[in-house]
Amino acid sequence: MDLEEKEKKHTILKQIDKYHFDKKQLEEAGKMIKNGGLVAFPTETVYGLGGNALDEEAAKKIYRAKGRPSDNPLIVHIADISALDELAVDIPENAKKLAEAFWPGPLTMILKKSAIVPKGTTGGLDSVAIRMPNHPIALELIRQSGCYIAAPSANTSGRPSPTMAKHVEEDLLGKIDYIIDGGDVSVGIESTIVDLTGDTVIILRPGVITKENIEKMIGDVEYDPAIMQKENVEGMVAKAPGMKYKHYAPKGKLTIIKGEIENVIRVINEQSIKKEKEGHLTGVIATEETKDSYLMGVVKSIGSRKEEETIAANLYKILREFDEIGTEYIYSESFEKGDLGQAIMNRLLKAAGYDILEV
Ligand code: TXA
């Protein structure tokens, strides 16, 4: 047995119906967290890989299982707004307003950390990311564990975030103690992150809670300029350390084609026909509106432009599906318009390594 084999864990898999479950079904997983173990669990955004947020050893295990650099801080998940006062200090009025408005929900707030939060959880920073997820299993798991749960997305670092338990198994089986299968997530992309530690409130990561949603509650906020750009351009550094790493990437080469939809369809057809003729397996990310317009390659509809939430919900799943069939080149339509455009394009651009062709 080589070393790697010896280190393999037995991962317990447990299915739980998020609409009908008994609290007792989460007792075992809660104990795992309390005793320093790692449990993957569903939230409304993506699956999380949870450990005790106040235990630096648990944080180390999380980084190790994901293969994630330990300067990339974790989000602390809570089940009750009152936890804010324990985990953070100097909490601005705006934070309270946003918590009241959007929690439980897909919003993460960066605040100054209190002394109880170890730097092993915050990647060495003096701030802490806090979120109350809107998912009955996640909330009950936090209660059962009696802990605050630090949880990054439950994928191997660099792969698309998991939106089904199957994705977590692909990446983390044998590396963690427990996986709770609570079905498919509803949102499909990670929470909106807002930084409330400075004079200006800044969105570090766009999500389904939009800039407009937030501004309705607290007035003007800004986007971190690094959100839609390739990092390290002219010394620009993303304020959420996680944004600087290659992310969400499928194994095939993904290119986004942007422009009037007729032009986009024409260019994607030209490209995919060329690649297929050269003998490469090619994929197309289309929509319900356009899926019949593509002539070659594996065409997958990501959702409908009339219901942008469907596009967010399917994005990571589709990238993983293209990996599974071994697609070498993937061409995607562009989604910069609409309320969720920022959030969807932010993920798609990263997945494409910022390879975007304007036509
Ligand atoms: O929807 C979500 O937020 C999911 C679910 C599981 O809750 N979690 C998630 O975690 O997406 P993760 O670790 O994949 O992304 C957390 C992001 C990273 O980009 C990290 O750098 C940033 O949050 N972050 C965490 N703490 C921070 C801090 N103190 N200051 C700035 N950015 C922080």
Ligand code: MG
């Ligand atoms: Mg992640």
